Amino acid sequence: MTPPPLTYEALAERLVRTGLVTDPWLEGMPRFRAEPLLVPAARRAALYRAAEDVAAAYHELARVCAASPEFLDDFFCLTPVQKLMWQASQPVWHGVARADVFVTQDGQLAVCELNSDTPTGEVEAVLLNPLVHEGWPDTEDPNRALGERLCEMVEALAGRLLMPAPERLAVGIVYPTEIPEDLGLVRLYHQWFEARGHTVHLGSPFNLSEAPDGRVALLGAPCDVLLRHYKTDWWGERLSVWDDEESFEDRAPLTGPLALVLRACLEGRCAVVNPFGAVLTQNKRSLAFMWEHHARFSARARATIRAHIPYTVRLETLPIEELARDREQWVLKSDYGAEGDEVLVGRLTPQREWNAALVHALPGRWVAQRYFAAEESPSGETINHGVYVIAGQAAGLYTRVQRGATDPLALSTPVLITP
Amino acid sequence: MSNEQDANPVKRRVMTQQPGLIGAQWWNEGLKEMSDPIARRQAILALLTVGGTVAVVGGVLSALGDDEEDDPSNRSVEMFGALDAQRRLGWNFGATASGLVFPAEATTPVSSAVRGLATELAPRQSALKPFYQATLFQSVDGNAVSLSQSLRTLHTPAMDTAFNQGLALLSLFKERPPAAAATAVLVDLPGPEAVAFSTALAERFEPVFTYDNWPHPLGVVPAHLTLAAVAYYQPLLAWLAPRRDTPAPPVFVLDRERLAPYTDPQKQFDNRYTARMPSAEQLRALGIQHVLYVLPGAVTQELDDLNEDLVAWRDAGLDVKVVAASDFRPEALSTGPADAGTADAGTPDAGTADAGTPDAGTPRVTPHAGIFAASPFPLPLSHLYYFGGARPVHASFWQRYPWNPPTAPPFAAPGRQRPRSRRLAEPPPPAGMPRPADGIVSLQNPDLGTSTLSGSDRYVPARRPTMFSSVPRGASGAPLQRPVNFGKVAMHVRNRPYSILGPSFGPRSSWSRSSGSSGG
Numbered sequence: 001m002t003p004p005p006l007t008y009e010a011l012a013e014r015l016v017r018t019g020l021v022t023d024p025w026l027e028g029m030p031r032f033r034a035e036p037l038l039v040p041a042a043r044r045a046a047l048y049r050a051a052e053d054v055a056a057a058y059h060e061l062a063r064v065c066a067a068s069p070e071f072l073d074d075f076f077c078l079t080p081v082q083k084l085m086w087q088a089s090q091p092v093w094h095g096v097a098r099a100d101v102f103v104t105q106d107g108q109l110a111v112c113e114l115n116s117d118t119p120t121g122e123v124e125a126v127l128l129n130p131l132v133h134e135g136w137p138d139t140e141d142p143n144r145a146l147g148e149r150l151c152e153m154v155e156a157l158a159g160r161l162l163m164p165a166p167e168r169l170a171v172g173i174v175y176p177t178e179i180p181e182d183l184g185l186v187r188l189y190h191q192w193f194e195a196r197g198h199t200v201h202l203g204s205p206f207n208l209s210e211a212p213d214g215r216v217a218l219l220g221a222p223c224d225v226l227l228r229h230y231k232t233d234w235w236g237e238r239l240s241v242w243d244d245e246e247s248f249e250d251r252a253p254l255t256g257p258l259a260l261v262l263r264a265c266l267e268g269r270c271a272v273v274n275p276f277g278a279v280l281t282q283n284k285r286s287l288a289f290m291w292e293h294h295a296r297f298s299a300r301a302r303a304t305i306r307a308h309i310p311y312t313v314r315l316e317t318l319p320i321e322e323l324a325r326d327r328e329q330w331v332l333k334s335d336y337g338a339e340g341d342e343v344l345v346g347r348l349t350p351q352r353e354w355n356a357a358l359v360h361a362l363p364g365r366w367v368a369q370r371y372f373a374a375e376e377s378p379s380g381e382t383i384n385h386g387v388y389v390i391a392g393q394a395a396g397l398y399t400r401v402q403r404g405a406t407d408p409l410a411l412s413t414p415v416l417i418t419p
Numbered sequence: 420m421s422n423e424q425d426a427n428p429v430k431r432r433v434m435t436q437q438p439g440l441i442g443a444q445w446w447n448e449g450l451k452e453m454s455d456p457i458a459r460r461q462a463i464l465a466l467l468t469v470g471g472t473v474a475v476v477g478g479v480l481s482a483l484g485d486d487e488e489d490d491p492s493n494r495s496v497e498m499f500g501a502l503d504a505q506r507r508l509g510w511n512f513g514a515t516a517s518g519l520v521f522p523a524e525a526t527t528p529v530s531s532a533v534r535g536l537a538t539e540l541a542p543r544q545s546a547l548k549p550f551y552q553a554t555l556f557q558s559v560d561g562n563a564v565s566l567s568q569s570l571r572t573l574h575t576p577a578m579d580t581a582f583n584q585g586l587a588l589l590s591l592f593k594e595r596p597p598a599a600a601a602t603a604v605l606v607d608l609p610g611p612e613a614v615a616f617s618t619a620l621a622e623r624f625e626p627v628f629t630y631d632n633w634p635h636p637l638g639v640v641p642a643h644l645t646l647a648a649v650a651y652y653q654p655l656l657a658w659l660a661p662r663r664d665t666p667a668p669p670v671f672v673l674d675r676e677r678l679a680p681y682t683d684p685q686k687q688f689d690n691r692y693t694a695r696m697p698s699a700e701q702l703r704a705l706g707i708q709h710v711l712y713v714l715p716g717a718v719t720q721e722l723d724d725l726n727e728d729l730v731a732w733r734d735a736g737l738d739v740k741v742v743a744a745s746d747f748r749p750e751a752l753s754t755g756p757a758d759a760g761t762a763d764a765g766t767p768d769a770g771t772a773d774a775g776t777p778d779a780g781t782p783r784v785t786p787h788a789g790i791f792a793a794s795p796f797p798l799p800l801s802h803l804y805y806f807g808g809a810r811p812v813h814a815s816f817w818q819r820y821p822w823n824p825p826t827a828p829p830f831a832a833p834g835r836q837r838p839r840s841r842r843l844a845e846p847p848p849p850a851g852m853p854r855p856a857d858g859i860v861s862l863q864n865p866d867l868g869t870s871t872l873s874g875s876d877r878y879v880p881a882r883r884p885t886m887f888s889s890v891p892r893g894a895s896g897a898p899l900q901r902p903v904n905f906g907k908v909a910m911h912v913r914n915r916p917y918s919i920l921g922p923s924f925g926p927r928s929s930w931s932r933s934s935g936s937s938g939g
Contacts, residue, residue, distance in 0.1 A: 052443070059445045073506070079560060092453045094446060156441040160450040237560070239538060244661070247535055320545040362538050363548045391442025 036414035048394035051099035051387035077364030085276035093277030117282035121398035124412035139416035143396040163268030172223035232279035287312035315366035513922035517636035525571035555630035573647035581612035584747035585619025587804040610645025610674040624670035637688040699735030716745025723885035741878035748808035
């Protein structure tokens, strides 16, 4: 195959023209890669199967915790408002998620986490592939139906939970309006839902109020569905994960907006996607729960956990000396750290910094996950195959490449499927 | 929209509202459960977990709870764990109209910082974290608005006394760093005093709080006073933590009121609990060889829930001793740099945070103050407390508690000569302590305060019948076998469909039908 005759500058220009991407560079470096990653159909099938199986295992975890609420305190150390979110939603936690899947050096598939709260990357996943696809005939864009699948899921969920379910939905996209980095995603969602005949309203949790008919209103406009792109841990109490860090200035939970939304949900006047139940599944201690309470899962889920979830335990269950000594074998992750934030890969972290992290990590807030060696390209890059799972079924791929652990500097890459 | 997007529009084909057409089976089953009216009801009840913090249930309950009259035959009474019920129904459920009662000294509202107590006061040393109980602090964690608003900081003369008693004990441990490193201190005083005493020790010892209950307006254990005292010392504890050398031995902070008498189920809320202590093996793993159990005085016996632990520690070879806090008293014969305050043993100082400038001059600071003298917090540092209320008796402490004896006693008994060759090796007496030239000290001299000591150093743990005796646990670390209904509350429940109607204690038991939540 001939490489695509597309320079990065040309790709960037086309991306900007979409109106959804305004920043093809980050800190002076490209955010994207023009050359697509070619994934054989068989590998995609394996990636999809792994992601779906892991999502199903998460659902079993949700059911276990719904039946045994003591785990919310004893294992997950949820705050009162986090528990409220879970209990108002349980066992429903899922609409759209992204499983981060790596091919390991021994050919296995490792799912290091499932982003089930406010998964990102849809803009890149949807926009990049069409821009390079013409240069790669006989390949398939795996994300062609991503928007459609997402909308169908929201409609199905609304049809089940709203009483009555309207023919046309009023969709409120709730996001942190003061943070611009996800505006592209908000615009994309906006386009998707408007294209299907729904009305869309935008705003932040602080713009929520009660409509006269009992629905939730966003900037005064009543909404049937809230597309929640505002993290559950931001709705709840904001507490540091370090014992030597200044407290957040805005530690108080958003009780007013939250009460409004939860009440509307329970009355059948509002559906939230992702449901607030994601507060449990997004908590990385769920990965530790799968291992520490292995026997509570079905045989199929146990097989999935053993096959795909790297061994994970609560940080406080391991002797600190052992963690310090075996630094290169572990990765530390905070409960709600996102995209490389509050993730320390032992072999990439200086011993002194690692030790300090072990000392200052607050108990109840961290997990330690076994390091696994991911397959690397000849240039030493690892590939993070983000598999979108919508309503429990795989629906697309968002691929990033980077040397070392994935963080915001990773390059988003077009991905095309070969026969 | 770009051309690329136009080529791939998202077209609506059909409004999908049919079960099973979209998504995995498990996803649809979950939605089905959630759309079930019964499931919604349960979710509404679950909301009551933090009903005191989020006023979300009132309208929902009134909307969904008035549709059926309860048949009395469909009701029964069940016992619930008090703490579980509070977590589920709100900290003050059943007594929302009653307030917490504070002493007159408690007038200052707590700051919002109390909401971080659970994490802020967790031991910094990983090895101590398993023994920490954050339960009490979790009662104000996050969003317990009504409790936070009801809470005051507490600072009493009794707390100042306890703080000074702790400083006096600390001064002794400073003389014997090896003994300190091998000693776990258990401070079993009434909640606020235990916090004060332990805070004074926190320069060298890492506090491990063991408070395993929540406050309640009708609670037999006045946990709110303990919480209020912790709130008072919170800034000081935060200031101390990074200044404390590690590894530091533990000081386990207990509340002596945890087993307070519970006599009237109709008017009291049973928020009692038992202390959970490490096993002997766990203490040994921490390098602990000695346990010093601090009691208020007069009583020289451990509380019932600790009997098994202390006996098991003794059996495992740990040296367990008791010291009475009241054995640390203001210096009665003081001519030293600090004013003595009151000479009456056990009488709380009139000490206030800006304690005394009796001569209207610069406040004098006790030599025991150590790092606290440099702290930015108002502390009662002008009173000099000693073991036995006298410096010579203070010096005899390590003879009564012979841990890590020095190469030669700093003060010889009459008739004994210290070898000359050892003189240079002797540690200098601590500041404020008499030097050998000041006089010979003897334990046989009854005029120096020893006659008023409690004699707690003669304590030996012995197994005895207690209300927890039925199942010895041998300090396994497992929870004690509690008596029937210990730490439980009776609740009225509806059997079909199952729901909690309300408590059977307190002035009213119609809680479940009220439109209000358990707080703000």
